[in-house]
Amino acid sequence: MENQAIQSVILDDENSTLVILDQTLLPNEKIFLRLTSQNQIWEAIYSLRVRGAPAIGIAAGYGAYLGTKESKAETYDELYEDFKKVKEYLASSRPTAVNLFWALDRMETRILKEKGKTPVEVKNALKDEAETIREEDAKVCETIGEYALSLLKDGMGILTHCNAGAIATAKYGTALAPIYLGKERGVNFKVYADETRPLLQGARLTAWELKEAGVDVALICDNMASIVMKEGKIGAVLVGCDRVAANGDTANKIGTSGVAILAKHYGIPFYVCAPLSTIDLKCAHGDDIHIELRPDEEVTSKWYEKPMAPQGVKVYNPCFDVTDNKLISAIITEKGIAYPPYNESLSKLF
Ligand code: MRU
16 A cells, blocks of 8 residues: 555444554554554554544544444433543543544534434444545645645755654645655655654654655754754755644644744745644634643653663653744645735635
């Protein structure tokens, strides 16, 4: 299977199972996990086995369906009560990526539309909605890729942070979509992937995905972004996002805002690739975005054979940061490319 189409989250309905590619094991092992309980799906999201905002949304949609499918409710009202419990539980897995809440709200809108139907009919409707979320995401990513490609030139150097690739979505990814689409058409880029401390999504996932796909990718440590920009190697920065506020302030993987500051300094365009499902108009600006704090051991010892910090040292581990809208050259969505002022351009997309 081509890497841009790798199925990182799929439903095996016959066995009431969610099948996910365990992203924590990449690049060393490509293992698909079979998740059958709500607890397993919650844990997979929390532990970043399934990660990336769109993939989290897709997993949550399937999780809401599978959790409700288990219900023994005999009436619509009882089933709806059970659905709400599943929804609340899955919503507690991670706080920042709005796609999680977007997908769960969408599932709730669907169940409300089915009011009065039998539990079997309602369960089928939920399955249909979850499948639609995944199918739509593949098309959305492809369209984002087309728009992004229109801003790039053959042979350009592109810097990316974290992983906004195929495995973080249904297909193609967001920030990596133009790279895959370009490759299909003979338009090639030189990609620099930030390793993305502390969980190394750039090293483990982006470098793996792109290398497997035959893309020219070089891995750099996060603190090398400045030198590659200064050396003229980068024509554009492309990143994904977890939540875009109405004013364009954007939460993405920790370290993204630093890259944007560097890009501004060197006069390099900084593009955010954002499906509409990641734009949260209810959130006025970046200060309103809940930034997830993660366990200390991700900084001190995870991925290392031995701890790389003194035992018991205090750690601060925010896992996202907010890039100020003034640093963002454009926000690329499936409905077109939004330019500043974002308060106007983003709301017009809906
Ligand atoms: O903590 P993660 O790995 O889920 O963070 C992911 C990111 O920051 C991605 O850039 C974002 O979700 C976009 S994925 C298309």
